Amino acid sequence: MLTRLKNRILTLVKKIPPAFIICNSISLFLLILVILYAYKFEPSVEGLFIPPATPPYPTGGLLTHTFEILCSIPPVVCGFSFIILRRVNPHNSKNFFLLGSTFLTAGFFLNEIYRIHIVLQYFDIPKSMTIKVYGLILLLYVFLFWKKMRETPYGIIITSFLLIIFAVLIDTFYQSLPIKSLLIEGIPKLLGMINFTLYFCLVCYREMIKVFVSNQTNLRIPVSNGNRK
Numbered sequence: 001m002l003t004r005l006k007n008r009i010l011t012l013v014k015k016i017p018p019a020f021i022i023c024n025s026i027s028l029f030l031l032i033l034v035i036l037y038a039y040k041f042e043p044s045v046e047g048l049f050i051p052p053a054t055p056p057y058p059t060g061g062l063l064t065h066t067f068e069i070l071c072s073i074p075p076v077v078c079g080f081s082f083i084i085l086r087r088v089n090p091h092n093s094k095n096f097f098l099l100g101s102t103f104l105t106a107g108f109f110l111n112e113i114y115r116i117h118i119v120l121q122y123f124d125i126p127k128s129m130t131i132k133v134y135g136l137i138l139l140l141y142v143f144l145f146w147k148k149m150r151e152t153p154y155g156i157i158i159t160s161f162l163l164i165i166f167a168v169l170i171d172t173f174y175q176s177l178p179i180k181s182l183l184i185e186g187i188p189k190l191l192g193m194i195n196f197t198l199y200f201c202l203v204c205y206r207e208m209i210k211v212f213v214s215n216q217t218n219l220r221i222p223v224s225n226g227n228r229k
Helices: 002-014 018-041 062-088 095-114 116-123 127-149 154-172 182-219
Strands: none
Touching: 062 095, 062 182, 095 116, 095 127, 095 182, 116 127, 127 154, 154 182
């Protein structure tokens, strides 16, 4: 009985995918680091799991949360597409573009969720400095991948960038505006993210379809008529 149980456990252990072990090991390591930091430098470790604030009414923060959900889509889509296409066609010309887009969109998502540009102010790093660094990263991205972007519906991403930059400028000079309303910043920001998400979904969809159709065409074996009688 014990032998069968032991063999059963060993069989189950062997079926555990390496990704499970790697993912959980990294997660536990990072979790321990964060807890140690909070224990050493923050008022409370339990503050790590403070739940989000309950909205004062049903639509409170509705579009803000919608914006955050949209932010999470591009890095997942780009990252997944890069992994698949790199496996299917390692020499695909847009693989590096998808990898760079993964990092760009993931950084944007992390900043929106964790409010990095606000948190850095606790370490005496001004918000304006962080925004300038983000701007340089964006310019570097466009410089590196402009040729690849021209092969895509780049009008969508340009529209997205302009709307988001407009929203950032409004946020920066909000106190100087004659009209005080969150809608002035929120509407272009949300529309910008809608187009941002649409662009990367379209790019990844088209690239995956193109690569898979090309592979299926290459796998077709032509039938020679010379063997027919």
